[in-house]
Amino acid sequence: MGIPTLISTLTASSSATLADTSSMTSTYDEYMFVFTDMHPATDEVDLGFQVNADGQSGYNETITSSFFQATHDEADTDTDLTYNTGLDQAQGTAYQQLSYNTGNDADQAVAGILHIFSPASTTYVTHFYSRFHNIHAGDYAITTFAAGYINTTAAITDISFKFESGNIDAGVIQIYGIA
Numbered sequence: 487m488g489i490p491t492l493i494s495t496l497t498a499s500s501s502a503t504l505a506d507t508s509s510m511t512s513t514y515d516e517y518m519f520v521f522t523d524m525h526p527a528t529d530e531v532d533l534g535f536q537v538n539a540d541g542q543s544g545y546n547e548t549i550t551s552s553f554f555q556a557t558h559d560e561a562d563t564d565t566d567l568t569y570n571t572g573l574d575q576a577q578g579t580a581y582q583q584l585s586y587n588t589g590n591d592a593d594q595a596v597a598g599i600l601h602i603f604s605p606a607s608t609t610y611v612t613h614f615y616s617r618f619h620n621i622h623a624g625d626y627a628i629t630t631f632a633a634g635y636i637n638t639t640a641a642i643t644d645i646s647f648k649f650e651s652g653n654i655d656a657g658v659i660q661i662y663g664i665a
Contacts, residue, residue, distance in 0.1 A: 490518055490662035496647075498524070498654035505646040506661060512606035512641075514663030519645075520602040521584075521618070521659050528652025529590045530623040532573070533646050534581030535600065537612075539640035546579040547642070551634025557585055560625040576600075577637065581648065584616050586630050588649070589623035594619035595657070605642035612636040 488562040491514075496504040510517055524533055545591040553573040557566045585596040596620030605612050614634035622628050636642060647659065 488516070489665045493663050494502040494659060494661040496661070498657040500527070502653045502657055503646050503648040504654060505644065507644045509661045509663075510602070510605045510643055511594070514665060515604050516664040517602045517605065518662040518664055519602070519659055520662065521596065521598050521600070521658065523595045523597060524588075524657035524659075525595045525655045526590045526652055527655045528590050528649065529616045530587045531649040531651055532583040533588065533596050533618070533620075533647065533649055534583045535583040535645060536581045537605075537636055537642045537646070538589045538644035539638050545581070545644070545646045546572075548577050548579055548637040549575045549582050549634055550577055550637060551575045551582055551632055553583060553630065553632045555628055555630045557622070557626045557628045560582075560627070564626075573632070575634070581646075581650070582632060582634070584630065584632055585592050585618045585620040586622040586628050587622045588626075589625075590655075591621075591623075594621040594623065600643075602642070608639055608641055611639060612642050633650065
């Protein structure tokens, strides 16, 4: 990994979405999004992302991905490692999920890192992977992993983040370019 350079910071305060339309350029081959204490207004919601190709709108690019998770409950009575087919996509256009059923109690939130590679390329598709950790509404600690590609050879210029319903009450996303 190269040296990360902070490009931008997005801060949520009862925000329906957080979006960035200027950070992903041809300046860097890798972009890293660092999520800190993303707190949903609604209980049991998934945090996700979607992108726009250059000149497009609607945040509905085609994604193919996989999603798996490790869980451990607060009572230390239940653990699991699961490939979650319901949260991956096969040429889908929905927001790609990054977390699983984050709770909205004061001690529940989501944090993690999303990497996107060569979004300015007009030759190859754009690959991504993520690792997130959240506290589930049922008091489970959950670590999630998502990876895949955005199936377009147009440059990716815009990115949007949101919970599947309700606002983002609080949280920070730092955007880094990696040289």
